[in-house]
Amino acid sequence: MLNRxxxxxxxxxxxxxxxxxxxxxxxxxxxxxxxxxxxxxESLEDEITWNALLWVIVLFTAxxxxxxxxxxxxxxxxxxxxxxxxxxxxxxxxVFYNSFLMMLLGLVAFGSYALFxxxxxxxxKELSFILGLLGGCFGFATLLTLISAIASxxxxxxxxxxxxxxxxxxxxxxLINNYNKQIIAGLPLExxxxxxSFLLVLSIAIGVLSYLLFPYLWRD
Numbered sequence: 001m002l003n004r005x006x007x008x009x010x011x012x013x014x015x016x017x018x019x020x021x022x023x024x025x026x027x028x029x030x031x032x033x034x035x036x037x038x039x040x041x042e043s044l045e046d047e048i049t050w051n052a053l054l055w056v057i058v059l060f061t062a063x064x065x066x067x068x069x070x071x072x073x074x075x076x077x078x079x080x081x082x083x084x085x086x087x088x089x090x091x092x093x094x095v096f097y098n099s100f101l102m103m104l105l106g107l108v109a110f111g112s113y114a115l116f117x118x119x120x121x122x123x124x125k126e127l128s129f130i131l132g133l134l135g136g137c138f139g140f141a142t143l144l145t146l147i148s149a150i151a152s153x154x155x156x157x158x159x160x161x162x163x164x165x166x167x168x169x170x171x172x173x174x175l176i177n178n179y180n181k182q183i184i185a186g187l188p189l190e191x192x193x194x195x196x197s198f199l200l201v202l203s204i205a206i207g208v209l210s211y212l213l214f215p216y217l218w219r220d
Contacts, residue, residue, distance in 0.1 A: 008093030070152035087218035
C-alpha cells in the first residue's frame with residue numbers, strides 16, 4: 001500500500017511539473033499579492049492587521065493551489081487509476097502531496113511577506129509562528145482536497161470548491177487566529193500547544209473523513 005501511495009505522490013509531482021505554468025502562476029499570485037500589500041501599506045504597525053493580512057494571502061493561495069486538485073486530470077488517466085488502485089490510496093496520496101505543496105507555498109508567502117512588510121510582531125517567536133503556519137497549511141490542504149473531490153463530481157467544478165470551502169474553513173481559521181494571537185501576545189509555545197493540538201486534530205479528522213467518504217465519490 002505504501003509503495004502505491006509513494007508512486008501516486010510521484011505521479012502527482014510529475015503532472016505538476018509538466019504544467020509548470022500552473023505552479024509558477026500560483027507562486028507569482030502569492031508574491032504579487034504580497035507586493036501589492038507592500039505598495040498599499042509599506043509597513044504595518046498593527047499586529048492584528050499584520051497577522052490577518054498574511055492569512056488572507058495564505059488562504060487564497062490554498063484555494064488557487066489545492067482547489068483545482070481534481071479538476072486538471074485527464075479522463076483517461078482517471079479511468080486507468082480507477083481500475084488499478086484503491087480509492088483510499090489515491091485520496092491519501094492527494095492529501096500528502098497537497099499538504100507538502102501547500103506548506104511550501106505557505107513558507108514562500110511568509111518569507112516574501114516578512115521581507116516586504118517586516119516581521120516585527122513575531123520577533124523572537126518565529127519558530128512558534130512557523131509551526132502554526134505549517135499546521136494551518138496542512139489543515140487547508142486536507143480540507144480543500146476533500147472539497148475539491150466533491151466539486152469534481154459537479155459541472156460547476158472549482159466554483160463549487162470556493163462556495164463549499166470558505167464556510168467550512170471557518171473553524172480552522174478561528175483556531176489559527178487564536179493560536180497566532182497568543183504567539184504575538186508573547187505566550188510561550190508550551191502554554192499555547194492546546195490551540196496547535198486542536199488545529200492538528202481537526203486537520204487529521206478531515207483527513208480521516210476524506211479516507212472514509214472518497215470511495216463513494218470514486219464510484220461515480
